[in-house]
Amino acid sequence: MELGAPVLEARDLVFEREVDGRVVRVLDHVSLAIRPGDIIELRGESGAGKTTLLRALARLLPGVCGELVLDGRPDREVDPRLWRTRVTLLPQRAALLPGSVEENLGFPFTLAVRKHTDPPSAEKFRAGMDALGLDDVALSRDVTQLSVGQAARVALLRVLLARPAVLLLDEPDASLDDASAARLGEATARFAAEGGALVRVSHLRADATATRSLRLAAGQLMEVSNAG
């Protein structure tokens, strides 16, 4: 694959946190360049700082040092809300808001930062649901009536429909069975094929579609293999 200009770059990220009375450097000069079409698999032991790194990239990690560059512009020049519409994190335990599935899918478009963006049509919602194996779930269903795995896929669809440039997924398949996880893999691969970039923390399954695999250990980020 030809290397294009990175959409998102992290340079020398350092983050320290106090754990049991001593200071632990969770990110120790971590640098990373993410290009359109990348599907980056982020691995590492539990507690290695994978979630921390994703939060840093979404500018949702208070106290992190280093530089982030989006589309060639340093983070201090980009409004944080605008940043997060371009670099969107899906937290591991993504909480849906009270209301129906449809209200949740449309929620990102009710935010002030997207006031000039039209929300996708109900048909688009429906097609997205079907593609993720949620064809038996009505858009009008209340989110309290969803199973854990269904709610996780609705949350994924919500970020996909918001069309970020970089999608940060924190163990998106943790609560999914193999068939649903495969659907999720297809949807994210489609997102990357359309020019999106993806960083995905996975614990359970190796990602066959990944173009790069990185490992975070002792605060350092290492390339494991390069399938691209």
Next chain:
Amino acid sequence: MPADGVIAIGWFELVLAAGFIVATGALSLALRLGLVKDLAIGSVRTYLQLLALGVVLRWVFEVRLWYAVVAILVFMTVVATRIILKRVPHAPKGLFGSSLLAMAVTGFTVTFAVTGIVIRVPAWYEPRYVIPIAGMVLGNSMTGIALSLERLFSDLDAHSEEVLGTLALGASPWEAARGAVRSSLRAGLIPTINSMAAAGIVFIPGMMSGQVLAGADPLEAAKYQVVVMLMVSAATAVGSIIAVTLAYRRRFSADGAYLEQGFRAHAS
């Protein structure tokens, strides 16, 4: 009964009133409830604080100095703000200023609106009217603001995953905190709304009771109570809204990220 309708209580009767508390203390000892110390301290404080208040008010009513009235109002506001902060255990730093502002703006505005526009006291600082009304306004706003702030920060923490997920979609701190803001204001106003609903049926409000005991016509006392109750409710609502809207942002970083427990040291 004296001509003005008030039956004075003598010093002996005042001491006698403690008899019931002593009996309660004995009961507590017998049942090992561990309440004796608190009861004793509470009783002594009641005696000292209220008698001191009586002495101070007697003096202020006599001298009728505007700056003495203002000084008392400021003192009441500062003490109330300190009590608010004590009742909000996980509050972020720097809440004193915004809470004081919320208390002062609503307390002063509503008090002088009642005395100046509704009651039309001859002098704007008329201590006999201004101080008791300010006391009711500040006391109720204090409870409302403390309840709202306490609920705001506990609600944000309880829903921190939802807040994070919402911010990640591009929400501003206000958009992410809106649910918590709404429920905190509701929590702060419930006591006020309850007392408006129950007033006159379940209980006679304190001010009206006092006026009736002092020999006032019950209908006249009722009119006063309506005015004060509505004004106090408005003060509680506006005070809570100001306090909460000034406070929620302190739980977010400059970049608009939510400060969960582990992150609070970095930003403060």
